[in-house]
Amino acid sequence: MLDNMDVETIKKxxxxxxxxxxxxxxxxxxxxxxxxxxxxxxxxxxIGALTHSAKAVDISMKIREVLWVLVxxxxxxxLMRQKNL
Numbered sequence: 001m002l003d004n005m006d007v008e009t010i011k012k013x014x015x016x017x018x019x020x021x022x023x024x025x026x027x028x029x030x031x032x033x034x035x036x037x038x039x040x041x042x043x044x045x046x047i048g049a050l051t052h053s054a055k056a057v058d059i060s061m062k063i064r065e066v067l068w069v070l071v072x073x074x075x076x077x078x079l080m081r082q083k084n085l
Contacts, residue, residue: 002042003027010040 002013004027017023018041025037026046037045 001026007033007036007040010037010042014040014042 002010002023002025005013005025010025014023022043024044024046025040025042026048029037029045029047031047034045034047
């Protein structure tokens with residue numbers, strides 16, 4: 001794990017460790033510098049900006065009564081009312 005390293009330090013670390021261990025660059029990675037970091041040949045890149053900069057979405061988990069179901073019987077698709085099952 002190469003955390004919060006500048007690109008030159010990442011290059012040096014990759015030169016030492018490549019082929020011996022899997023290398024991940026993390027910390028300080030953003031959409032402006034990810035290409036330059038990728039060119040260092042690290043194996044993985046973690047970019048927190050994808051999650052901590054995402055906007056929140058308000059969703060609901062309300063479940064409504066199921067009236068119809070799609071059933072597979074003898075290789076046929078059958079649409080049935082829930083009470084007929």
